[in-house]
Amino acid sequence: MNSSKVILDKIISDNSAIIDENLKRANDNANEIIAKASEAAEAKVVAFKSGMKATYDEILRRNEVVSTLDGKKIVMNAKAKAVENLFAKALDEIAGMDKKKYLAIIENILKKFAEDGDEVIISEVDKGRVTQKFIDDTAKKLGIKLTLSKELGNFHGGVILAGKNSDKNLSFDMELMSIKEECETQIADMLFEEK
Helix, strand or coil, rough: CCCCHHHHHHHHHHHHHHHHHHHHHHHHHHHHHHHHHHHHHHHHHHHCCCHHHHHHHHHHHHHHHHHHHHHHHHHHHHHHHHHHHHHHHHHHECCCCCCCHHHHHHHHHHHHHHHCCCEEECEECCCCCCCCHHHHHHHHCCCCEEEEECCCCCCCCCCECCCCCCCCEHHHHHHHHHHHHHHHHHHHHEEEHCC
């Protein structure tokens, strides 16, 4: 099964209560805006009743359009916030992962992408987990030379490989951002599908 799909399914299932609350709030706000617009339109009916029917109809139509657009904006903002919260929660879950599993992930990243002579930059979060010994042991298994950078990166786990010719950003921030860009619309649709 695709690991991105597994992560996304886990994130979605873990956050359904948050998503439902965000959707309820968005719908309540949209209904309130629509109710206020309807009240405003009704007040204008009285003022324009004597011979201004066409003007009234146009005003009512415009108010309905504006109300509908405002409601859609609220729902779109709620969807965007829910998706942001899901990815933030995913980063938190990755950061809190069991050390052994986490180091296995880092080792796999290094196996796939590290090149001889790369400098491995880790984040502040990983300072106690990803050690020089771990880097040395992994490099030995791969038959290459790797060094652990003394500088820490400003990201939430994963690594950045600083190479002679180019750098590779393999941070979890970057990986989740890539997944988010690919799947944001699908995720929002799944989170807010009509039941």
